[in-house]
Amino acid sequence: ALYRFFDNLWVFTRANTLHDWASLRWFETLIPLYWLYERRPEDWMLRLARRLQQQGYDFERLFHPYEDQQPQRVWTYSTHVVNLAMAIKQGALVSRMDGSDPEAFARHMLQELFHYHGMAVGHFTGDECVMGDSPVQGAELCSIVEAMYSYEQLLSISGDPVWGDYLERLAFNALPATISADMWTHQYDQQTNQVQCALLPKDHVIFGTNGPDSHLFGLEPNFGCCTANFNQGWPKFALATFLRSEKGIVSAALAPASVHTVIDGHAVTCTLETEYPFRNTLRYRIVTDGPVSFELKLRIPGCAKSATVNGTVAQPGTFFVMDQVWSGTTEIVVALEFACETVARPRKMQVLWRGPLLYSVAIDERWEKLEYTRDGVERKFPYCDYEIYPQSPWNYGFTSDTHFAVKENPVSETPFSTQQPPMEITAMLAPVDWPLVDGVAAMEPRSRKAQGDPRPVRMIPYGCARLRMTEMPTVE
Numbered sequence: 130a131l132y133r134f135f136d137n138l139w140v141f142t143r144a145n146t147l148h149d150w151a152s153l154r155w156f157e158t159l160i161p162l163y164w165l166y167e168r169r170p171e172d173w174m175l176r177l178a179r180r181l182q183q184q185g186y187d188f189e190r191l192f193h194p195y196e197d198q199q200p201q202r203v204w205t206y207s208t209h210v211v212n213l214a215m216a217i218k219q220g221a222l223v224s225r226m227d228g229s230d231p232e233a234f235a236r237h238m239l240q241e242l243f244h245y246h247g248m249a250v251g252h253f254t255g256d257e258c259v260m261g262d263s264p265v266q267g268a269e270l271c272s273i274v275e276a277m278y279s280y281e282q283l284l285s286i287s288g289d290p291v292w293g294d295y296l297e298r299l300a301f302n303a304l305p306a307t308i309s310a311d312m313w314t315h316q317y318d319q320q321t322n323q324v325q326c327a328l329l330p331k332d333h334v335i336f337g338t339n340g341p342d343s344h345l346f347g348l349e350p351n352f353g354c355c356t357a358n359f360n361q362g363w364p365k366f367a368l369a370t371f372l373r374s375e376k377g378i379v380s381a382a383l384a385p386a387s388v389h390t391v392i393d394g395h396a397v398t399c400t401l402e403t404e405y406p407f408r409n410t411l412r413y414r415i416v417t418d419g420p421v422s423f424e425l426k427l428r429i430p431g432c433a434k435s436a437t438v439n440g441t442v443a444q445p446g447t448f449f450v451m452d453q454v455w456s457g458t459t460e461i462v463v464a465l466e467f468a469c470e471t472v473a474r475p476r477k478m479q480v481l482w483r484g485p486l487l488y489s490v491a492i493d494e495r496w497e498k499l500e501y502t503r504d505g506v507e508r509k510f511p512y513c514d515y516e517i518y519p520q521s522p523w524n525y526g527f528t529s530d531t532h533f534a535v536k537e538n539p540v541s542e543t544p545f546s547t548q549q550p551p552m553e554i555t556a557m558l559a560p561v562d563w564p565l566v567d568g569v570a571a572m573e574p575r576s577r578k579a580q581g582d583p584r585p586v587r588m589i590p591y592g593c594a595r596l597r598m599t600e601m602p603t604v605e
Contacts, residue, residue, distance in 0.1 A: 131165045139177050147184040153212045155185025159222045160282070178226055188216040189234050195241040200260040204338045210255020213242065214272040217279035221286040231287040235279075249321050249472075249480040249600055250306070250487055250591060251298035252276060256318045256336035256343065262475045263572050264600040267318025267336055267344060270355040273303045274362035281369040284381055288374075290448055293381055294431045296369065300382070301406045302487045304362050305545035305592035309346055314515060315359055317351035318343040321599045324492060324570045326517040328499070333567035345499065346595070347514030371399060377423030379448070383411060383430065395421040397455070404540045406485040407551035407590075409433075411463035420456040427451070432485045433465040469533040469554065476573050478600040479527055481556065481588060483535065488554055488588040489597030493520035494547060519596055524563035526574065526604035528583045532557070550593040558586040559604045570598070579604040 138158075147155055158181055166174045186207070191197075197208050206212060220234030242253040247262050254260045256267035277299050284292035307319040316326070318336055329341035336343050343351040370386035372379040377392065378399055387400040395417050402412045415425065429436045431446030439461055443449040451461070467484030474480055481488040499514040500507075508514060534555040541549045560581045563574035591599060 131161055132169060135162060135165060135174065135177060139173060142177070142180055142184065147181065149206075152184065153186045153206050153209075154215055155181045156219045156222045157215065159226070163222075163225060175226070182223065182226075188213075188219050188238070192234075192238050192241055195245075197259060198245045200246070200254075200266075200337060201258070202337045204258055208255075208258035210253070210257060210259060210269050210272040211275055213238075213253070213255065213259070214275035214279060217276060218282040221283045225286065232283065232289060235283055248303075249474055250303045251295065252303050257338045260337045264321035264474075264478070265323075265335055265569050265572055267320050267339070268303070269318055269339075270307045270315055271358045273299055273307065273319075274359055274365075277304070277362055278365055281365060281382075284369065285372055290381075290428045290446060291431065293383075293428050294446070296366070296382055297406065297430065297432075297485050298487075300362070300366050301485050302591045304359075306594065306597075308359065308545075309595065310543045310546040310548075310593075313511060314346035314348065315350075315355060316344050316346055317355055320344060320569075321597075322570045323595075323597050324519050324523045325565065325568055325596065326515075327568050328516065329568050335567075335569050342514065345514045345516060346496075347499070348508065348512050350514055370401070374424065374426065376452070377425055379426045379428070380413070381428055383428065392423045393421050395419050397421065397423070399425070404551070405465075407540055407544065408537070409465040409467055409484065411465070413461040413463070415455055415459045415461070417455045417457065420454050422452075422454045424450060424452040425455075427461070427463060429463070430465065430485060432467070432482070434468045435466045437464045438462075469531075469535070471527065471531070474600050476602075478573065478602050480600055481527075481533070481554065483533075483552075483554065486552065487591040487599065489591045489594045489599040490523055490525055490558070490601075491521075491547075491550075491553070491587045491589045491594060492523050492596040492598065494518070494596050495520050517596055522560065523570070523596070523598045524560055524574070525558035525586055525598060526561045526577060526579070526602045528557050528559050528579075528604060530557035530583060534585075545590070545592045547589070547593055547595055550589040552590055554588045555585045556588055557583045558601070559583045561602070561604055574602065577602050577605050 221231040224231035246253040246259040254266040260266040280292045280296040307316045326344045334341045340351050349356040369382040371388035372381045383405050389398050398416045400414045426448040429443045429445050433445040436443040438449050469483045471479045495518045497516045500509045536553050540551040559579040561574040562576045564571050
């Protein structure tokens with residue numbers, strides 16, 4: 130089927146050029162085209178790859194120099210957040226064709242996007258086009274799963290473990306944050322400081338080119354693309370847990386997983402048992418049906434303060450390599466150390482990270498059904514939308530007290546649940562004058578002067594919180 134498709138595309142692009150969405154996403158075609166070429170190589174396939182590159186949009190030129198620093202309430206293909214999330218991997222995919230540096234473009238592109246449009250969660254805003262670094266601007270769910278896929282491609286093509294860190298920040302924070310724990314509903318846009326999800330006044334929509342319902346949870350708020358597209362996030366992440374290298378097996382993305390393969394005629398199984406990112410232990414079990422020599426590379430996440438592999442010190446942000454003869458069953462234990470850390474954000478704000486997880490103030494939620502009819506289709510339970518209203522204070526700031534009390538809770542079958550978060554941190558925060566303006570938290574508080582004594586406030590993982598206060602100032 131792929132051969133017939135590409136043969137058709139080869140003929141079609143002789144007399145027709147790529148346009149609109151296709152021209153912005155041409156490089157996606159290289160993934161199945163390379164796959165086909167590896168199994169049925171014919172010269173015209175590589176010529177087709179070069180032709181698509183010639184006809185497609187060159188994102189590298191867009192970022193040299195980058196001129197979209199300031200957000201505009203104008204929809205364009207080149208500032209569209211999903212196109213940009215997909216384009217992160219353009220250079221890596223092209224490098225397989227011309228031998229160029231697979232990482233150079235992605236590093237430069239992300240440096241620009243994070244500087245001008247960065248979010249605390251390790252992504253960039255886009256609601257629906259890039260909208261600056263405000264914590265109340267949104268990021269489209271489609272852009273989260275597309276960025277994850279880009280990082281998976283970069284990780285597998287370049288072999289640089291840093292892309293695993295980029296990937297996990299989204300997989301364990303941004304992706305679950307915008308989907309309800311039961312996966313019945315999702316948002317179109319997520320906000321870093323999201324203290325209420327209710328229909329916005331039509332004349333005061335915070336989002337650049339999206340509608341007043343874009344941050345509601347439902348079947349397809351604003352537009353149906355994310356309903357169809359978010360489902361690729363977890364399966365592709367699962368596929369990235371174990372990769373094959375020229376010398377053996379790579380544990381790339383960290384999650385409970387098992388891989389079965391054959392190396393030099395021997396059956397090999399590698400299993401990772403873990404409750405990471407909520408716990409700090411990785412337990413590997415390698416089983417072979419006979420003595421076989423291969424290299425096992427274990428990714429040590431860069432967010433760890435220190436790490437050991439069976440008691441041997443390992444460097445965070447690198448691969449720990451074990452090149453040996455494996456026979457029977459071998460157990461490996463990786464111990465990671467995490468620490469609470471406040472990270473600076475624009476406007477003299479801060480966020481709290483611990484290991485791979487970002488934390489937010491836990492806000493009690495009241496969900497209200499929003500049932501209606503649109504375009505002749507009834508949106509009734511369980512296919513309705515939901516508005517969420519806060520039932521506890523959220524207007525806080527950090528204090529000079531940097532002591533954070535960490536508590537572990539059982540990890541349930543729905544770990545990214547507001548009701549049963551596997552982790553929580555108690556922080557000393559103080560209330561500040563922070564208004565709700567037209568249904569959205571102000572970009573920053575009116576005053577940073579404490580309006581009361583510091584008090585212990587419960588914070589939970591960002592991915593567990595549907596309402597959340599994440600970026601906060603240090604109060605005076």
